[in-house]
Amino acid sequence: MQLGAGSLRSVLPCGGAWLGAVDEATVWEGDSGSSPVDVVFDGRLFELGKLCAELDLPEDSSEARVAAFAYLAWGAEFSERLDGEYAFALWDRRERRLVLGRDAMSRVPLYYSRPRGGFCCASEPVGLIGWAGVDASLNERALAMVLSLTASAPTDEMTTVRKGILSLKGGHVMLVGADATERTIDYWRPLGAPKLVVKDWREYAEALREAMLRAVRVRLPAKGLVASQLSSGFDSSGVTALTAQVLAEQNRPLIAYTSVPVHAVNAREIAGDRFSDEWPLAAKVAAMYPNVEHVAVRTDAADWWRALDVMSDVCGGPTGFIRNSRWYFGILEDARRRGAVAMMEGQAGNHTASYNGGFGLYDLRRSGQWMPLVRALRNRRRHGAKWKTMLGATWMPSRSAMARIQRLRRKQMPKMFELSLMRRDFYESSGLPQMEMSAMGTTMEGDRSSGAAWRFSIIRGGDMGMMGALQRRAFSMQREDPTADRRLIELCLRIPDEAFAPEGIKRELYREAFRRDLPAELLAEPLRGLQSSDFLQMFEAWIPQWQDELDRLAQSPLASRVLDLPRMQRLLDDWPKMIAGSRAKADLAYNYTFGGAIAMGRFLRRIEEAKGR
Known part of the structure; x- marks a missing residue:
């Protein structure tokens, strides 16, 4: 088993298993007495000192040691009590079993395979390719899933483009016995927590900002240059603002990057609710903080092939959409040249911090709260929402039901092969359930029991582990996203969905939370920027x-x-x-x-x- 990316640094023989560590992965070698577990740990734990105190360990203990003693104290689901971004492999000498685990939000990758007569795992697919017995041939079903935008079923193992290599899901631990028996446990179950009840909805906004600030603090490196990606959007702006504030307390600078179009474009010709140049609003954010150096990066900053090739080589799969790859790569290259050790961003905010309350109407209808539903509809209508949009949000028809509605309206949803250039015979032979309509632009299907449950399905549907590996491997910097913070997400899921737009304004809770941190012009802007508008x-x-x-x-x-x-x-x-x-x-x-x-x-x-x- 290997965790990390790079040259092998240490190896632990563990009975019938071997654990290997590379680069910055930490190792704990147990004993036959009070600590009969061996651990390799990739990543980090937040607020490590608190965990050390809780486990009665020295405050300078490594993450691997903390994981070992947490397992001994709390059992196989000990990850439920760990806050951080990590993957680990643990060998239990007493039970003679291997325990694998990933952080709740899949920020650090972990892959495994079942070669004949054995089991192996690594933090990246490249660590398994070439291992004796691992089938690294291309997985045609997975290729078809990529080209058709088909999501894995919640109960399925996470496949990769390599047939014999699978990915452990975030928020899960896997137990593998010496007799090859396996059991997987979903340890992250935040939906069982009670909803927060407050007297004034602005209290939610205060809690939201406090959680975001904590998420920023725990991710900032103790030393070294920090950079951020700054668009005109709420999430990257909020992350940049809070990062600048924390760094200013330490007399440290922040480099904020914004992509700018090379060509003049009317973005409304492409998307009616968008504008083309995000620099002016982003510049207003940067101007609020004297320690921020604002850097413009052209949308054609990097060679297209080089950007796509490096990303696919490190991530082990095709990069998908090509739109933003040039400026994204250009930002990382410039940050590396300057010596940045961390890149702050806000990719996960749409269903967490800056959530627009989109499932609020659905929740009110499902729970039979008819008068609050009427008030919510009136409030949204007063702020410009269209009846068609509100009715759709109230009922949230399934993908198949929406197709029937569109046919009744004599409109057609795009068909699969109108938007996919996959060969039809290849798709039909892939073994996937055949879809007539394209999934492009539709809301991801999820748990319909509540708005929070549906959002949680969407949040868990993404796996950004290899993008973090890309930045570590190719650019020597950490990828940090406070909007993907576990504690922040758990808070957001406890806030009633309609409270995110209490007076009918989209993202109203976020606007209130950051009204002192961000310029009024940005918070009041009704349109959104179109990245790579040219x-x-x-x-x-x-x-x-x-x-x-x-x-x-x-x-x-x-x-x-x-x-x-x-x-x-x-x-x-x-x-x-x-x-x-x-x-x-x-x-x-x-x-x-x-x-x-x-x-x-x-x-x-x-x-x-x-x-x-």
């Missing part, structure tokens, strides 16, 4: 490169079997006609449909060529 202009400039890649894919047996290359060629040939029509349709076609396919094809081709070398 994507179509950048795409057009790269048409020769897209064509060259298509020509190379035509020589790839694997890409030719997975992708409908003739349709890809026709879509590229149709560029003049598409760009002369609806720019919204063109943006979807070339960013999602063509972009997802070309990224997948290049990934497959490079794997094929690497095998031939």
Whole structure:
């Protein structure tokens, strides 16, 4: 078993098992007496001193040692009491079993495989590829899932693009006995906590800001340069503002990065509720904090192929959407050049800190609170919400029901192969349940018992572990997202959904919480920024490169079997006609449909060529 990424640093023989640690992973070697467990631990625990005190351990104990004694004190579900971002492997000498675990929000990856007669695991797929007996051949079902946006069922194991390599789900521990018996435990169950009841909804806002501030504090490194990604959105702005405040207390600077379009664009032609340049509002945030250096990064800051290749090489799979990869990569390159050790961001806020209360109407209807529902509808209508939108939010029809409604309205939801350039015969042979309609743009299906349960399903649906590995491996910096903080999420799930928009204004709770931290212009802005708003202009400039890649894919047996290359060629040939029509349709076609396919094809081709070398 190997945790971490890099050169092997130490190895522990554990009876019939071996634990290996690399780079910054910590190790605890037990004994046959009071500590009969061995641990390799990748990541960190927040507020480690409190855990040490609770377990009566020296305050300078390593994470691995704390994990060992937490297991001895609290049993296999001890991770429920650990707050942090981590993965671990633990060998119990008494029970002769291996215990694997990941943090609640899947921030640190952990993969495993079952070669014949054994079990092995590693923090990245590359640690398992080449291991004797591990089937590292491509998983065609997983490729089809990527190209069709098919989500795994909650009860399924998490597959990868490698057939014999699986990912342990976040918030779970896995027990593997010496006799090969296995049991998986879901230790993170926050929905059982009672809802918070307050006299004034503004108390929720105070609690929200306090939780966000704590999430920022525990993630900031004790030393070294810190950077942040700053858009005009609420989440990255709030994270940047709080980070700047904490660093100012320590007389430390913050580098804030904002992507800026190279070309002038009318974003409303692409998305009616968007604007094109996020720099002006982001600059107002930066100007509030004297210790912030605000840096503009062009949307074409990095070579497209280099960005996609590095990300797919480290993450072990295709990168998907190509839209933001150039400036995202450019920000990381500049931050590395300056010596940044941490990059702060706010990717998970839509269903946590800056949640808009979208399931509030649904909750009121399901619980039969008719008068509060009427008041909520009136409040939202008074602030410009459309009746069609509110009725949809009140009933939240399933994907199939929405398709029937659209047919009655003589409108059609996009079909699978209108938006996917996967070959139909490849999809049909993948073994996936066949979907007629595309999942693009639809609300992810989840637990419909309540708005909080549905949100929790969405929150848990994402796994960003390998993106963190990308930043550590390729850029030598930590990826930090306070909006994905476990304690913050648990707080947000205890706040009634309708309390996030108590007077009918979207994200009202967040606006109240950060009214002293962010400029009024940003909090009052009704529109949202469109990242890479000049994507179509950048795409057009790269048409020769897209064509060259298509020509190379035509020589790839694997890409030719997975992708409908003739349709890809026709879509590229149709560029003049598409760009002369609806720019919204063109943006979807070339960013999602063509972009997802070309990224997948290049990934497959490079794997094929690497095998031939």
